[in-house]
Every structure is written in C-alpha cells, then in structure tokens.
Amino acid sequence: MIFNGSPKAGGNTDFLIDRFMTFLGEKDVVKFVLREMNISPCRGCEKCSMSGRCVIKDDMHDIYEKIEKYRFFLFFSPVFFGGVPSILKSAIDRCQPFWARKNILGKKFKVNKRKGLVVLIGGTSFVKGYECAALSVKWLFNVIDVAENKTFYYMNIERHSDFLNYNIDNDIYKTMEFFGESER
Template identity: 35%
Template sequence: MKILGISGSPRRGGNTEILLDEALDAASKSGAQTEKVILSTYRYSPCLSCGACEKTGRCIQQDDMLGIYEKIALADGMIFASPMYFYTVSGWAKSAIDRSQAFWSRKYILKDPVFSVNKKAYFIGLGATKGERLFEGTNLVMKYFYDAIGYEAAGELLIKGIDKKGDILNYPKHLEAARLLGGKAAGR
C-alpha cells in the first residue's frame, strides 16, 4: 500500500508538516510505503479555466503539477494537510486542488474508470483562530476534491488555536491523533 502525504503549508518544519510527518511515520510503521509532497517546493500555476482538459483529460500547462497528478493517481491512499488561511486551505493547496479539474474531466466527462475507484483520503487542518466555523469551507473543498480524483473522505484531524511554528509539539494529544490517523490510512 502506498500512502501519499501532501503538505499545503509554505512554512517548512511548521505545525502542519510536523503533524503530516507523524501521520506518515505511523503509516510507514504500519507497513505502508509513504511519500511526501511539499507543494511549496513545486512550481505550478493556477487553473486557467481553458477547458482543454475536458477534451483530453490532461492539463495543457506543462509544469510541476504533471508529476503531482501522477503521484495522486498511483497512490492507494492520501493524507492531505494544510493550514487554514481565511477559513480555507492555503493558496498552494487551493491551486493544486483547482488544477485537479483535469481529473474531474477524466472522471465525469471522459468516463475514465481509474478515477472512479474510491481510495481513502484523510485531512489534517490547523488554524490559528478558534473560530466556530473554521473548517466548514475547507470540508466542502476537500470533499469535492477527493471526489474528482477518485478518493473518498475517510477521516480528519482538525485543530484550532495553534499558530507559532513548532507549537504543536506542546500538544502530545494532537501528535498522537496524527499517528492514529496515519495508522488508519495504512489500514491498521
């Protein structure tokens, strides 16, 4: 089993990446092969809304997103992690999600059965604010993203009130929750 971890945080070594690493480590210890993608280290542009993918199932933009598409398609499961920016995922994460329109086109317009397989996806979200509705928008974005790429939402870890880099290390219960999520992703 291959679990793909995707980090939407531009802050390397921050709270989001720490939790993702905990989850991926637990998945690995449960027997899964893991790979981590740090979106901010890739170079890609937002969706152009050109409609080309509706004809071919492929995006016309020749950038690093092409490699990310392949990783998403070949994985057996996914753990997607992002900090909350204005009550949704980061710009890095949202641009990658928007670029997944090519998957949606392959699934719904071109009827490619590869993207109709329901693989399991898990989400880790962190926000500095403690707003009651912090994750409402994100939950919808992730639900429809997973659907387009042939995954189904299988679990989440949503944490409020953590902001400073590394502060998550002061919350062993959140670190353990990330490990449990990773184990679950690996089928444990």
Template identity: 35%
Template sequence: MKKIGVIVGSPRREGNSGRLTNQAVKGVVDAGGEVLLYVLREQNLSPCLEIYGCEKNGQCVIQDDFQQICLQLTGCQAFILSSPIFFYTVSAHTKIFMDRFQSRWVKKYWLDKKPFNHTENQKKGLFISAGASHGKKLFDGALLTVRYFFDTLDT
C-alpha cells in the same frame, strides 16, 4: 506495501500543519508503508487557466510539475493532504494544486472515466490542518473544499 501520496500545502517549513503531517508520515513509514512526499511550495505549479484543453482526454495541457505529480500519484492507495487554514479555507499553494485537478473532474464527470485510470477500490484520504483563529466554523470551508476535491479523486 501501501503507497501513500502526501501533499504538504503549508508555505512555512516548520508550520503546525507541517509538523502534524510529519508525524503522520512517520506513522506510515513505521507501519511499513511507502511515502511519496510533495511539498507544494517547492513545486512549479501554475494555476488553472480554465482554457478547457483538458476536455478531450481529461489531461491538463499546462506544462509544469503537475503532470509528474499526477503520474506518480496514480499508483497510490491513499492520500494525505495537509494545509494550514487561511481565511477559513486551505492555503493558496493547496488551492492552486486542487484547482489543477479540474482536469480530473472533467475526466470523471464529462468523459465518464476514472480520474487516475485505476480499477481498484476507492482510495483513502486524510486531511490534516491547523489554524490559529478561534471559532466553531474555522475548518468548515476547508472541509467542504477538501471533500469535493477527494470526491474528484475517488477518495
């Protein structure tokens, strides 16, 4: 059975990106998968303080819900990240969460270790988003940010 980590970055309970994510979660469950769901607005997450406490072992030294989320995500075979588009990028909740993975970037690129200590093949990632503005470049900023975030996670 596949375990999928689902990160919901919308500040609204019934927002458009949240509704799309609920459908993806239903599909995972209907296919027999297990879902670990994290609604970021309900988590206690501080922003990255860039104090480099992570440079010794790739672990963030800020004590909040981030450590538990990372520990639980370690066993996931795939990730779903969802966020509405705010000013052509992800929501503040999502960006704070992503920035905290700077510690995993340090682990991967400075310490030359796997971000989650996993040995299996590269994980899969899916980004779900919705935005109300019009324009061909509405998602470009978010897609670039998410692409580099997923790269840090070997996704």
C-alpha cells in the same frame, strides 16, 4: 500520497507531518511539499474537457501520475482565511482534468477503495473556517473517487507547543486504523 499545503518551512504543518511520518515510515510514502514545487493556477481554459490532460507544463504532472496509482491520500494544511492556502488550492483546481475525464469523457479510475485524510491546522477555534477549508479537499476526494475520509482539526495552534493540548499519538493510531495497517 502526502500533501503539505503550508507555505511556511519549519512551521506547524511541517511539525505535525514529521510526527505522523515517524509512524507512517518513508518507505511506502510519496510526499509533495507544494511550496517547493512549480504549480501554476488553473486557467480555466477547458482544454482538458476534450483531451483529459492539462496543457500547462509544470510539476503538477508528477502529481497527476501518482493520483492515478495511489490509494491513500493525506492532506495536511493550515487554514488561511477560512480556506486552504493558495498553493494547495492551485493544486486542487489543477485536478480539473480528472473531473473532465470522469464526467465528460467517461473514464474510470483503475484503483478503487480509495481513502483520504484531511488534517487542518489553524490559529483560531472558529470551526466554520476549518469546515470550509476541509470542503475544498473533500470536493477533490469526490472527483478522484476517494469514498471514505477522516478529518482532524488542530485549533488554536500558533506555535509547536500548542500541539501539547492534543493527543497526537492517539490521532496517529486512529489514522493507522483507518487506513488499515494490513492493507498497506
């Protein structure tokens, strides 16, 4: 599963995902461009604590279904104010039913050996902002039993040409190695 957390179409996050996609291939990948989806913020109603399901009827249910089934989770996002943009944060918060199922209702995920990637793109080199943004995604990883994860920070990215300061091909290679080409 690939999550695109950028609110900006054609921006730096889209550009980087396109580069990764040329190697990953579209076949086995399901991509969620969150800005194109209707995902409300979590209301904190805690109904999911009893049922393990979210009462809000929106596009998040497609994500819930896939999170149950998939093993590999790739998050690409810009850093906004030392965090992830609200569209991604909303999707993460809406994963509370998974927390409830695991910690209150005692249910386990059927899929194990899960792995995750967090790719953050920012305009500064203030590393704490990246770490803070990564923590939100890693918190989700903890809830959905993603035991192993890898992180890339692309700093000082204002425009596409700023990526020339990075060896993206090498990062893609490391990503493929991490996920294990043979396991796909």
